[in-house]
Amino acid sequence: LIDDTNPILRQLSSTSCHVKDVCDHQPSVSDPCLTIIPRENWFARETKTASYMKVPVLNVFIHHTAMDRCNSTETCTKEMMEIQKFHMDTK
Numbered sequence: 001l002i003d004d005t006n007p008i009l010r011q012l013s014s015t016s017c018h019v020k021d022v023c024d025h026q027p028s029v030s031d032p033c034l035t036i037i038p039r040e041n042w043f044a045r046e047t048k049t050a051s052y053m054k055v056p057v058l059n060v061f062i063h064h065t066a067m068d069r070c071n072s073t074e075t076c077t078k079e080m081m082e083i084q085k086f087h088m089d090t091k
Contacts, residue, residue: 042077045084 065083070076 037073037076037080041073042080044080045088048088 067079067083068075070079
């Protein structure tokens with residue numbers, strides 16, 4: 001988990017995102033090609049354990065998870081819930 005005193009890190013730690021359509025450039029947080037969906041909007045489960053990170057963070061690793069293409073909030077929500085279920089219940 002990330003130190004809650006930093007609003008930018010707090011926002012990033014509580015969100016999950018997907019890229020809408022196909023971007024022909026690298027998306028950024030302010031990019032209309034990127035939509036950040038808060039965890040509560042896709043009904044994310046609570047973490048099983050918490051481990052706090054020391055800031056500033058020197059390295060960040062982003063893990064890509066392949067999934068079916070989703071074109072609506074409903075289908076993307078279902079996909080995210082299935083990915084979370086797999087990672088929390090089978091690993």
